Amino acid sequence: MAKITIDSEKCKGCLLCITFCPKGLIKVSGKFNKRGADFVEFKDSGECLGCVQCAIMCPDCCIEVYK
Amino acid sequence: MKKIFSHPVSLRKTSTHYCPGCGHGLCHRLVAEIIDELGIREKTIAIAPVGCAVLAYDYWDFDCTEAAHGRALAVATAIKRVRPENIVFTYQGDGDLAAIGTNETIHTANRGENLTVIFINNAVYGMTGGQMAPTTLLGQKTTTTPLGRQANLQGFPLKVSELLSQLPAVKYIERVSLHSPQEVIKAKKAIKQAFQNQLDNQGFSLVEVLSACPTYWGMPAHKAMSWIKEVMIKEFPLGRIK
Numbered sequence: 001m002a003k004i005t006i007d008s009e010k011c012k013g014c015l016l017c018i019t020f021c022p023k024g025l026i027k028v029s030g031k032f033n034k035r036g037a038d039f040v041e042f043k044d045s046g047e048c049l050g051c052v053q054c055a056i057m058c059p060d061c062c063i064e065v066y067k
Numbered sequence: 068m069k070k071i072f073s074h075p076v077s078l079r080k081t082s083t084h085y086c087p088g089c090g091h092g093l094c095h096r097l098v099a100e101i102i103d104e105l106g107i108r109e110k111t112i113a114i115a116p117v118g119c120a121v122l123a124y125d126y127w128d129f130d131c132t133e134a135a136h137g138r139a140l141a142v143a144t145a146i147k148r149v150r151p152e153n154i155v156f157t158y159q160g161d162g163d164l165a166a167i168g169t170n171e172t173i174h175t176a177n178r179g180e181n182l183t184v185i186f187i188n189n190a191v192y193g194m195t196g197g198q199m200a201p202t203t204l205l206g207q208k209t210t211t212t213p214l215g216r217q218a219n220l221q222g223f224p225l226k227v228s229e230l231l232s233q234l235p236a237v238k239y240i241e242r243v244s245l246h247s248p249q250e251v252i253k254a255k256k257a258i259k260q261a262f263q264n265q266l267d268n269q270g271f272s273l274v275e276v277l278s279a280c281p282t283y284w285g286m287p288a289h290k291a292m293s294w295i296k297e298v299m300i301k302e303f304p305l306g307r308i309k
Contacts, residue, residue: 003068014088014281019289020248035082053248055072059092060083065072 002050002067004042010062011039017054017063023047026054075099077108079128086193088288090245090278091120094187097251098158099127101259105266111154112146114139116163119193123158137168140175143182154265156183161202162192165227169201172227176271179236183261184273186227189280190299197283201225204302209283224302228275232309238270240309244277246295250305277303 006017006026011033017040018026025048029041042048050067074080078099085091102108108129115123117136124131134142139157147155157164164172164186175182191209192198198211202224206215216224228240239261243254254276261272277299279291286294 001068002071010082012087014288016088016288016292019292037087050071052072056248056251057093059085059087059089059096061074061078061092061096063072064070064074066068067071 001046002048002065003044004048004054004066005064006040006042007062008039008041009033009035010060011037012060013037013039014059015040016057016059020053020057022051022053023049075103077102077128079126081126083126084122085119086280086282088279088281088291089119089193090189090276090280091123091187093245093251094158094185094254094276094278095120095123095126097255097258098156098185101255101262102129104259105262107154107262107266110152111156112150114143114146114155114157116157116159117194118160118163120158120160120187121194137163137166138171139163139168140171140180140182140184144175144178144180147180147182151181154183154262156185156262156265158185158187160187160193161189161200161227162194165201165225173231173234176231176237176273177234179238179270181265181268181270182272183265184271185258185261186273186275187278188227188275188303189278190224191280191283193280193283202227202303204299208285226303228273228308231273236271237273237309239264239272240275241273241307242275242277242303242305244295244300244305245279246277246292275303277305
């Protein structure tokens with residue numbers, strides 16, 4: 001059982017976390033933050049492995065992982 | 068639940084000016100994590116380059132200074148010689164280290180100064196608008212090579228790491244990439260080694276980091292990662308060079 005938190009104000013919507021999440025638990029939110037980026041959201045379905053691949057690849061250090 | 072991945076203390080919690088998917092943000096985080104892990108934050112001095120990473124001092128929460136374009140290693144030499152107890156590193160892009168600063172780079176390496184160099188190679192000039200860099204690949208389109216780089220007109224990509232590895236005073240050179248989580252972990256290990264070498268007074272250490280520039284490569288971030296893996300690594304093979 002693990003989960004991630006995403007700083008939606010810092011997210012620039014590069015979508016690298018979506019590319020590297022092995023479970024496909026990160027989705028585009030369809031909303032915009034203050035900088036005008038379509039940020040991503042974590043869809044918690046209890047499947048998150050806490051593999052930290054999303055956090056490792058995030059260029060803006062928006063993701064923190066809990067396990 | 069325990070936090071297993073958190074924001075490094077040495078990285079300020081501000082938003083960076085980098086484009087979405089840029090490798091600079093990733094590499095800034097790796098450097099900050101390593102400085103936290105080695106416990107050297109209070110004695111580290113970074114030298115920011117001219118280029119996209121010119122504002123690195125706004126993002127790292129330790130002492131930083133700025134150098135004139137290409138002269139980061141000359142400034143680093145001075146700081147390290149005056150304050151040998153400090154950990155001094157430069158963070159330079161391909162325009163700074165391999166174009167205008169080639170002279171300083173080669174001579175600093177040849178003197179074997181006890182410094183750490185992080186060389187970001189993204190095969191293009193980012194800050195000025197996507198012009199050809201010395202490291203641009205043959206056939207790669209940039210704003211100044213709209214038909215692709217041609218060897219008879221613009222020469223071949225400059226392999227700085229291989230060039231510097233010939234110098235006897237150079238201690239450590241490794242080329243790493245940031246295109247996948249596995250490679251990012253290897254990159255962190257290499258950068259940490261380069262800092263450890265300086266702590267052990269081993270001499271000049273350089274880590275070349277293949278980093279994505281989705282904006283001026285004209286592709287989304289995930290395709291930029293595939294481009295590094297499929298195209299860029301063929302020209303710039305990864306691994307320990309010296």
